[in-house]
Amino acid sequence: MALNPSFALSQILGIDNTLVVTDTSTGSDVLVVSRRVSLQIDTGGYLVPSGNPSSQYISWALADTSISLAVLNQDYAIQVTVDWLDAGGSALYTSTTLTDTTQYLEQEAFNLVESESSDPSILQDDNYLMNALRLRKNIDDANIAVSMWGNITVSQSALNRGTYLVQNANCFF
């Protein structure tokens, strides 16, 4: 019976730098002996863990249903590709998806709301509210760019704008 390749992506709350890839394939193929993952970003480069032997591929043992990739120093729009390999290293099956990670930005957005709930007076500061809305808009723009338009560059631009706000939070919030 042939393999019907598929995978799912997720992030764990509190571990913003990690992307979890889970194999959700159905069927089987005895010729498949290993897997590999590649995470391509808008510049054409690839995200790999530090010390990874390859600059493009991350090996994923067949025995592991999921793999945690600690590669995110910020939020990224990523073309994720998983190859199911034979003994010779050739890809027998491939599955690809375009996604964006937003946990860094979403966590900051929640932190802001959390602070507001304790002290709503901050909302009197027009700059604060405008920048908080900008953060939300950047998150939404990034999501829509990949989910509706498949545009990795536009998505990454929005994530970068949001990241700038977050990394300079003392100026904007």
Added chain:
Amino acid sequence: MLTIPQIISVAKLSQVITDDKLAKSGLFNSPKIDPSLPFLIYRVRKSVEWMYGKDPNYPTLRQVANYLYSICPYSAQALAIINNGGSPITPTTPTIIKSPIPIFGSDFATATAWNGQNSDSISIRSTYTLQVFWNDIQRFLQEGTEWNRTSSGIEIINNGTTITGFDALTNPDYSLYIYISL
């Protein structure tokens, strides 16, 4: 106390209602509404939704959800819409009634009674209004003097003046048209 999903639903409706009130406030000189309020509701609601999807038991989520509820104006109206909303309706294919339908003497049950038998398989409901055109004499028949409505069709009246000797059993080729209106 509302559940967090309920608060999220209220926030969605409250945002829309506030937007609508905002749009109309300038026209009708209504009490002024903060134009940033729908945006505030939106961004707080999105954060609550995100965290609820990640961890419904996050320690401060209830506090933040309550805050979201507190900034939602028209929450009573939103709750009324949520609680009184109906369920989706599956549209049914409408029944189109052909009119007129041809009937013949052979469709009559007795010499003068027609009980709805027709080749178009139209069910003649008692609520339908009928008109009878007798093709053989090229005119509509007068209800009450030449025919009467029955629960399932019509009864021809042999009144001895305008209609005499009507007998569908011996005249299966009689041709009539029944006009149907609701």
